[in-house]
Amino acid sequence: MSTDPYLNSFRPGDGFPSGVEYRWSEGSGKGSTTTSVSAPVYIEKVLQWIADQINDETKFPDDDDEANALRVFQTPQFAALCGQIFRRLFRIYGIIYSSFFGTLEALGMAPHLNTAFKHFMFFCTEFGLLPEREIEPLEVLVKPIRKQYYMSKQPSSSK
Numbered sequence: 001m002s003t004d005p006y007l008n009s010f011r012p013g014d015g016f017p018s019g020v021e022y023r024w025s026e027g028s029g030k031g032s033t034t035t036s037v038s039a040p041v042y043i044e045k046v047l048q049w050i051a052d053q054i055n056d057e058t059k060f061p062d063d064d065d066e067a068n069a070l071r072v073f074q075t076p077q078f079a080a081l082c083g084q085i086f087r088r089l090f091r092i093y094g095i096i097y098s099s100f101f102g103t104l105e106a107l108g109m110a111p112h113l114n115t116a117f118k119h120f121m122f123f124c125t126e127f128g129l130l131p132e133r134e135i136e137p138l139e140v141l142v143k144p145i146r147k148q149y150y151m152s153k154q155p156s157s158s159k
Contacts, residue, residue, distance in 0.1 A: 007040040015039025017098040017137035022091055039095040046088045053081060086129040093117050094137050121145045 013021050013036050024045050025034045037045065054060050059081060063069045072078055096104070096113065104110050124130045125146055135142050 010038035010040055012036040012038055012041075015095060015099040016042075017094045020094070020137050022095075039099055043092050043095060046092060050085055050088065053085065083129055086124055087131075087134050089120070090124070090130055090134055090138075093120065097138060097141065117141070118145050118148075122149050125149050 016022060016039055021036065022042050023034045024037045024042060025032045059072070059078070061069045061072050097117075101110065101113070104113055121142060122145070126149075
């Protein structure tokens with residue numbers, strides 16, 4: 001965990017969007033235990049989990065063996081894993097917007113965050129990667145981005 005005293009001041013359950021608490025499970029399956037963590041800890045765990053998934057050759061094979069890579073990439077398990085990665089990344093955006101946006105704004109980084117989020121949402125919308133229930137905490141941000149996305153897909157009438 002960070003040595004930053006501000007980040008360490010968050011208690012389990014702190015730092016999430018209003019009305020939301022993401023919990024972390026160290027295992028998978030029936031024997032796993034779920035614990036309440038703070039938003040900074042959740043972010044750290046999610047980013048480490050994503051790195052572990054991407055670096056696992058059985059889940060994201062090296063494309064030197066194109067046939068094997070295509071076989072893995074076309075499985076339902078791969079699609080489910082990618083969906084889980086994008087849902088967790090969306091939750092990180094939710095945490096950033098709810099707990100750290102003021103700091104990013106003061107540092108002049110808000111436009112960069114907004115642009116990255118917009119592109120992330122365009123991609124997720126294009127490929128249907130986020131269920132509606134995940135989007136609810138950030139609906140006020142997501143709705144105008146989706147509107148812009150759908151408008152960009154409309155055929156131009158000025159031809």
